[in-house]
Amino acid sequence: MxxxxxxxxxxxxxxxxxxxxxxxxxxxxxxxxxxxxxxxxxxxxxxxxxxxxxxxxxxxxxxxxxxxxxxxxxxxxxxxxxxxxxxxxxxxxxxxxxxxxxxxxxxxxxxxxxxxxxxxxxxxxxxxxxxxxxxxxxxxxxxxxxxxxxxxxxxxxxxxxxxxxESVEHDGAVARISHLPHLLAEALALSGAAGGDLALGLAAGSFRDGTRVAGSAPALVRAMCEANADALLAALDETLTVLSTARTALADFASTAELVEAGYDARLRYENVxxxxxxxxxxxxxxxxxxxxxxxxxxxxxxxx
Amino acid sequence: MxxxxxxxxxxxxxxxxxxxxxxxxxxxxxxxxxxxxxxxxxxxxxxxxxxxxxxxxxxxxxxxxxxxxxxxxxxxxxxxxxxxxxxxxxxxxxxxxxxxxxxxxxxxxxxxxxxxxxxxxxxxxxxxxxxxxxxxxxxxxxxxxxxxxxxxxxxxxxxxxxxxxESVEHDGAVARISHLPHLLAEALALSGAAGGDLALGLAAGSFRDGTRVAGSAPALVRAMCEANADALLAALDETLTVLSTARTALADFASTAELVEAGYDARLRYENVxxxxxxxxxxxxxxxxxxxxxxxxxxxxxxxx
Incomplete structure (x- = not known):
């Protein structure tokens, strides 16, 4: 060992x-x-x-x-x-x-x-x-x-x-379920903090859970994410596309239907795996x-x- | 009433x-x-x-x-x-x-x-x-x-x-700490499910917590998010910019330093509010x-x- x-x-x-x-x-x-x-x-x-x-x-x-x-x-x-x-x-x-x-x-x-x-x-x-x-x-x-x-x-x-x-499939999978969650948690924490103490004081469960792993030591998060940079980049690009499409629907039709319904189905699939x-x-x-x-x-x- | x-x-x-x-x-x-x-x-x-x-x-x-x-x-x-x-x-x-x-x-x-x-x-x-x-x-x-x-x-x-x-400040704050968390959770759930049962089977705490609110009834999430469409759009655009900047750093330098360190500080600020x-x-x-x-x-x- x-x-x-x-x-x-x-x-x-x-x-x-x-x-x-x-x-x-x-x-x-x-x-x-x-x-x-x-x-x-x-x-x-x-x-x-x-x-x-x-x-x-x-x-x-x-x-x-x-x-x-x-x-x-x-x-x-x-x-x-x-x-x-x-x-x-x-x-x-x-x-x-x-x-x-x-x-x-x-x-x-x-x-x-x-x-x-x-x-x-x-x-x-x-x-x-x-x-x-x-x-x-x-x-x-x-x-x-x-x-x-x-x-x-x-x-x-x-x-x-x-x-x-396969090694590359492993790396792609952990980018999706372990490394991307950290990047999204960091971004969400930044959005809340940008709203100042008013926003942070109103935050409840959805923000607390969504930012939990942003409290992990930055050196450990960096080491984990950066070692898997290629696969993480692919997962991040995919998510940027998903969010940009959602942004367009929100701006053009004030609708979140497509993202919310697909995301709900995805979470159900995870719960039932x-x-x-x-x-x-x-x-x-x-x-x-x-x-x-x-x-x-x-x-x-x-x-x- | x-x-x-x-x-x-x-x-x-x-x-x-x-x-x-x-x-x-x-x-x-x-x-x-x-x-x-x-x-x-x-x-x-x-x-x-x-x-x-x-x-x-x-x-x-x-x-x-x-x-x-x-x-x-x-x-x-x-x-x-x-x-x-x-x-x-x-x-x-x-x-x-x-x-x-x-x-x-x-x-x-x-x-x-x-x-x-x-x-x-x-x-x-x-x-x-x-x-x-x-x-x-x-x-x-x-x-x-x-x-x-x-x-x-x-x-x-x-x-x-x-x-x-002020009303507009309230709407901006809840977009950051309540509505944006839902959209990010939906997007993360989609990323995991796109990795199939291999990815979902490897998922642990960071994915579970990051997608929890994607399990909320889609009609309720939609009603909440769409009623606040203008403020949510502003918060989403800000986060798309943050993630796109992170994407560039990851692609060009295999670095997540800026996002991870700032996100950690933001989460600490939330914990200490x-x-x-x-x-x-x-x-x-x-x-x-x-x-x-x-x-x-x-x-x-x-x-x-």
């Missing part, structure tokens, strides 16, 4: 709790000392940690922030070139590109556990963080079925359900990548493998 | 509970019968109800949906031209214009209690609906101080605090209208008069 923050630390805890042998690296010595004090095998020596992984052909998990990914991958290529590789970074296509740039593509299957809290760091880590969470396992063309299965089994061992999705279990698709069987992706697109999840 | 729905019915109950003599009109006989069964003086005969008001120079309160306002005002002009007049409709400048068109401007002071529930109709009405709510009392140029005071005292008697605001009590401004005293409006703009409320 490379990186022992909230996600990486929780994954080290969860893997050990699931009966696996696992050890971790963190750049800062203080997190390493905390992890050791809690009884875990942790080190600030990246070469040593990766050497141990290479000797055992262990699954290497990259769990550092996006700006640190490149440096960590260079070390993986140098010290653990024979290990299967995954990651828990919140964006998939950029990580996949960095992996390819280091010549590690053949042994890599990306992952993204959709879990987190407002806190961060080893001290916030929790072996149960991934229980009942959704863990996206990247299902790209040419992926190695054995490594794909190893990553999916890790997710299942941590208590998550697995959603198979149901997960169903994917069964009978064996990794490595004919067309398994396309079949898993198709199932994931239709709301399917793996609960066992 | 003209109209015995959620707001009008609650106001009839609250006024009687506060020791006032009050009676009501409703177009539908069933609500009238329910109100009578609950012990209230109610009638479906608008001329009779207004005749009684005219005889006693009672304060007439218009509490019907915006599309019905014009017809009710015509009856007020015919049967109760000597009464002071207010309303509890959620938009102020359009009601004020309709009042002026019926020659009733001199006796009118608009009002808007910021209260409501998801339910509607007499059966949902509650004498405590306005307790600790914010009640905007329109503070426009040339307003009659005695009528202004009568409307403010009614709001205070119902347990609300009074925010003095504090109501303070306006004292020492007597309606009718020199510059009282400007002084009250200025206090309302700065977050002041009246708790007594």
């Amino acid at each position: 490379l990186g022992l923050g909230l996600i990486g630390g929780s994954l080290l805890r969860a893997a050990v709790a699931a009966g696996r042998e696992a050890w971790g690296y963190n750049r800062s010595v203080s997190a390493v000392e905390q992890a050791r004090a809690d009884g875990f095998d942790a080190s600030a020596d990246l070469a040593e940690v990766l050497g141990k992984a290479q000797a055992r052909r262990a699954l290497v998990v990259v769990g550092v922030p996006m700006p640190a990914v490149d440096g960590v991958l260079a070390a993986v290529a140098e010290f653990a070139p024979g290990c299967p590789l995954t990651d828990v970074v919140s964006v998939k296509a950029p990580v996949s590109a960095a992996v390819a740039a280091h010549g590690l593509a053949a042994r890599y299957v990306g992952g993204h556990p959709m879990a987190g809290t407002a806190e961060s760091g080893w001290t916030a880590s929790d072996a149960n963080l991934f229980r009942d969470a959704v863990w996206v396992v990247a299902t790209d063309n040419g992926v190695d079925p054995a490594i794909w299965s190893a990553v999916a089994r890790l997710a299942l061992a941590c208590g998550s359900v697995v959603v198979p999705a 149901e997960r169903w279990e994917i069964t009978g698709i064996e990794p490595g069987s004919p067309d398994w990548v396309e079949r898993l992706r198709d199932a994931g697109r239709r709301g399917g999840v793996l609960r066992a493998l | 003209l109209g015995l729905g959620l707001i009008g019915g609650s106001l009839l109950r609250a006024a009687v509970a506060a020791g006032r003599e009050a009676w009501g009109y409703n177009r539908s006989v069933s609500a009238v019968e329910q109100a009578r069964a609950d012990g209230f003086d109610a009638s479906a005969d608008l001329a009779e109800v207004l005749g009684k008001a005219q005889a006693r120079r009672a304060l007439v309160v218009v509490g019907v949906p915006m599309p019905a306002v014009d017809g009710v005002l015509a009856a007020v002009a015919e049967f109760a031209p000597g009464c002071p007049l207010t309303d509890v409709v959620s938009v102020k400048a359009p009601v004020s214009a309709a009042v002026a068109a019926h020659g009733l401007a001199a006796r009118y002071v608009g009002g808007h209690p910021m209260a409501g529930t998801a339910e509607s109709g007499w059966t949902a009405s509650d004498a405590n609906l306005f307790r600790d709510a914010v009640w905007v009392v329109a503070t426009d140029n040339g307003v009659d101080p005695a009528i202004w005071s009568a409307v403010a005292r009614l709001a205070l008697a119902c347990g609300s605090v009074v925010v003095p605001a 504090e109501r303070w009590e306006i004292t020492g401004i007597e309606p009718g005293s020199p510059d009282w209208v400007e002084r009250l409006r200025d206090a309302g703009r700065r977050g002041g409320v009246l708790r007594a008069l």
